[in-house]
Structure formats: structure tokens, C-alpha cells
Amino acid sequence: MASTITIMQDKLARLVGTPKSPLVVDVRTEEDFSADPRILPGALRRGQADVAVWARDLTGRTAVVVCQKGGKLSHGVAAWLCHEGIPAEVLEGGHEGWAAAGLPLVSAAKLPPRDKQGRTVWVTRARPKVDRIACPWLIRRFIDPFAVFLFVQPSEVEAVGERFGAAPFDVENVFWSHRSERCTFDTMVDEFGLDMPPLRRLATLVRGTDTGRPNLAPEAPGLLAASLGLSRMYTDDLEQLEAGLLLYDAFYRLCRDATDETHNWPGRKGGA
Incomplete structure (x- = not known):
């Protein structure tokens, strides 16, 4: 399968809220999530350890994977999704970069x-x-x-x-x-x-x-x-x-x- 690539914050921000938006998958560790319990709009919280199990739920969709800084967790999960035939990208800068850019975040406690x-x-x-x-x-x-x-x-x-x-x-x-x-x-x-x-x-x-x-x-x-x-x-x-x-x-x-x-x-x- 093709290797993973990154998506810039401004491009994802333009896609969010539209029918063509990819599924955003938040794979931050519980420690990182507890430090900032907000998620990108429409994001799904999933654990990287069981990606092989929940990947099937994304069949037929595209995905953007988000970890804390856009490093190993998101790249590893995105590569696994690509292996499963699900086109996946990594958010450049991860959750921290999105938050620093002042882009919208949803409090998970409100859900x-x-x-x-x-x-x-x-x-x-x-x-x-x-x-x-x-x-x-x-x-x-x-x-x-x-x-x-x-x-x-x-x-x-x-x-x-x-x-x-x-x-x-x-x-x-x-x-x-x-x-x-x-x-x-x-x-x-x-x-x-x-x-x-x-x-x-x-x-x-x-x-x-x-x-x-x-x-x-x-x-x-x-x-x-x-x-x-x-x-x-x-x-x-x-x-x-x-x-x-x-x-x-x-x-x-x-x-x-x-x-x-x-x-x-x-x-x-x-x-x-």
C-alpha cells in the first residue's frame, strides 16, 4: 500500500464540516488526552493498540490520524490503516499544532x-x-x-x-x-x-x-x-x-x- 502523508491544518480545517471531510481519529494517549480533554470537530477517540480491530469500522472512508504532536503514534496508526486499504493521512503538528493555531476544539465532557x-x-x-x-x-x-x-x-x-x-x-x-x-x-x-x-x-x-x-x-x-x-x-x-x-x-x-x-x-x- 501507499505510504502515509501529512495533511496541513488549514486544509483539514476547510474540509471539516463538509460531506467530503475525512474521519478524524484521535489516538492520543490517555495521559495526553487527560491533559487536554478536547477533540477536533467530529473526531473519534480510538486506541492505537487495537487499531486492527477498529480499522474495519472505517472501511470505505478516508481518515486523518491525530496524536499529540503528529509523531510516531499517528504515523504508525495511519500506516496500519493504509495496510487495511483505508487511505489515511497524519495531521501536521498533531493536536498541539491544531490548538496552537486557534482552530476549533470540542470539549469531550459535553458529549x-x-x-x-x-x-x-x-x-x-x-x-x-x-x-x-x-x-x-x-x-x-x-x-x-x-x-x-x-x-x-x-x-x-x-x-x-x-x-x-x-x-x-x-x-x-x-x-x-x-x-x-x-x-x-x-x-x-x-x-x-x-x-x-x-x-x-x-x-x-x-x-x-x-x-x-x-x-x-x-x-x-x-x-x-x-x-x-x-x-x-x-x-x-x-x-x-x-x-x-x-x-x-x-x-x-x-x-x-x-x-x-x-x-x-x-x-x-x-x-x-
Whole structure:
């Protein structure tokens, strides 16, 4: 197999949060992790000693391996993943370099307990519209790419959460919910420490759409129209979620890359 190569921090930062982002695998020792219990957005914590066991979970994906400084642990794990047929790169400078560059890190203490397969599990009300699609998008793209979402009757959300070890969200009187005039998406951005300008812009857009304040963002009526349309297209909440991920991928890229771009007709003539 091909030898491992490194990926620079700025390149990985541009990929994080997009559908083409590689799986980020944090293989720091327990001692290093205890000294800084934060992880890169979307990162999976795995031990280098049993890479041969968990490597099969990455089949069909690409990976970026992160250790403390980008040295022997990450290079060894990446080489093993390549041996298993999984394209893998090493983050230049490791966790320390990423943190020193001021790039976003998520407090692992904020994550709900994981199930036996290592996934976070979340539960909310059925028939989602805005926040209950936006929040799963945020979790899948920036917190846990393998997260499980359960959609149940509103009266059963908290009981299902207790019985199945799922974190309830976007219902009253739970941690992951609206706070004052801010919506659940705002809460997750704040609590997970994802202080990134594109996500802040997207949070304003979601808030304006979800709380009936379209004056907060000019795109809010468009997001509401698309959200209501999706809810009519799908009777299966999980199918709607999968379609909604693409919708929020598009709005995230708008907030990150295209806020100043406009469109008009007729186009500029050649040579003008």
C-alpha cells in the first residue's frame, strides 16, 4: 500500500464540516488526552493498540490520524490503516499544532455517553421542521459522524431518553434546547465551543427561521420554505433527515463562502 502523508491544518480545517471531510481519529494517549480533554470537530477517540480491530469500522472512508504532536503514534496508526486499504493521512503538528493555531476544539465532557458501538444517541420529537434537522446536521458534521437519532412522540422523548441512553434535544426543560430567544442550534454551537464565523452566521439563520423572526437573516424565508417542502415530501423522519443534511450542507457553504455573491439577469456579455 501507499505510504502515509501529512495533511496541513488549514486544509483539514476547510474540509471539516463538509460531506467530503475525512474521519478524524484521535489516538492520543490517555495521559495526553487527560491533559487536554478536547477533540477536533467530529473526531473519534480510538486506541492505537487495537487499531486492527477498529480499522474495519472505517472501511470505505478516508481518515486523518491525530496524536499529540503528529509523531510516531499517528504515523504508525495511519500506516496500519493504509495496510487495511483505508487511505489515511497524519495531521501536521498533531493536536498541539491544531490548538496552537486557534482552530476549533470540542470539549469531550459535553458529549453524551456513547453506546456499545461508540455512537452518541439523541432523541427528539417526530416530524421535524427546522431545529430538529439543523441540530442533527451539526452533530453529524462537527461532533459525531456516526450519531444515532431517534424521532418519537413528543410525550415520550424524555422517557425514551432515559430508557435508551439517548440525549433529548429540542424539547422543553432539557439541557439541549432553546434558551431565552435563542434556539437549540445556538445552544449546541455555544456548548460545543464551535465559535466559527460560518456557524455563527448559520445559527442566526436557523434562529430566525425557527423562531419566526425572518428579519434576523435575509435567507430565513428561503430556509423555511425549503424546510416545509421537505417535511411534505417525506413521511419517514429519517429519510427527511438524510435529505435535510444536503440542505444544510448548502446553507453552510453559503455562510462560509458565498455571503457576498449575488446573481442577476441578464448575465454579463462576453468581453464586458
